[in-house]
Amino acid sequence: MNKEAFRKISYGLYLVSSVQDGKFNGQIANSMFQVTSEPSTIAVSINKENLTHSYIKASRVFSVSILSEEAPMTFIGLFGFKSGRDVDKFKNVQYRVGKTGAPIVLDNAVAYLEVKLIQELECGSHTIFVGEVVDYDNLGNDPPMTYAYYHTVRKGKSPKTAPSYQAEEPKAVVAKAASYVCSICGYVYDPATGEPEHGAPAGTPFEDLPADWTCPVCGADKSHFEREA
Ligand code: FE
Numbered sequence: 001m002n003k004e005a006f007r008k009i010s011y012g013l014y015l016v017s018s019v020q021d022g023k024f025n026g027q028i029a030n031s032m033f034q035v036t037s038e039p040s041t042i043a044v045s046i047n048k049e050n051l052t053h054s055y056i057k058a059s060r061v062f063s064v065s066i067l068s069e070e071a072p073m074t075f076i077g078l079f080g081f082k083s084g085r086d087v088d089k090f091k092n093v094q095y096r097v098g099k100t101g102a103p104i105v106l107d108n109a110v111a112y113l114e115v116k117l118i119q120e121l122e123c124g125s126h127t128i129f130v131g132e133v134v135d136y137d138n139l140g141n142d143p144p145m146t147y148a149y150y151h152t153v154r155k156g157k158s159p160k161t162a163p164s165y166q167a168e169e170p171k172a173v174v175a176k177a178a179s180y181v182c183s184i185c186g187y188v189y190d191p192a193t194g195e196p197e198h199g200a201p202a203g204t205p206f207e208d209l210p211a212d213w214t215c216p217v218c219g220a221d222k223s224h225f226e227r228e229a
Helices: 053-060 073-081 147-152
Strands: 013-022 023-028 032-037 040-046 061-067 095-097 101-105 109-123 126-138 180-181 225-227
Touching: 013 040, 013 053, 023 040, 023 053, 023 073, 023 101, 032 225, 040 053, 040 061, 040 109, 053 061, 053 126, 061 101, 061 126, 101 109
Parallel strands: none
Antiparallel strands: 013 023, 013 061, 032 040, 040 126, 061 109, 095 101, 109 126, 180 225
């Protein structure tokens, strides 16, 4: 059996938000799909450890922002690799409160769906929440981000709590300028390509990055990076 089979499943990239006791939280989810059209229902798979999971359980409402291909990695890092238990993810993002009371994130979204929970399916580490879409709108004409685009073009990673997470295969020893991996989010800094959008032209060794340089995905500082074997 070849694990590559799982990598060939297609997904999008979504921001699922919910509310509990007036507090908002949201997280990145790749496993979301429409179930029926009349009435419009969708399903999303959420890890039981995530704060958004408890918010959805409590309020029985959530929203889904469909992210643009242009969504910055720092934005995906904030919602995908940080916990609402540690940071207020809504502090610096544009959102509005929807009909259900769930927040709807508008930044980097090309459309949104607002959902009332109708069914839950327990699935080991995750719960599949199925809900009726009670409001929705189109927010822009950029292409929506696919998971494949996120991984291959944007070089994004999956957190361990994602349904599609796969542990990295052990790598053979590679003789080239060392890459460094972020121990928080799994982002890999490759000196060959650098990170031109974040002040690191191609060819900049990790050691030469300024001391205040931070992970473009999750914002961790250089001390959280480990040399790749
Ligand atoms: Fe990181």
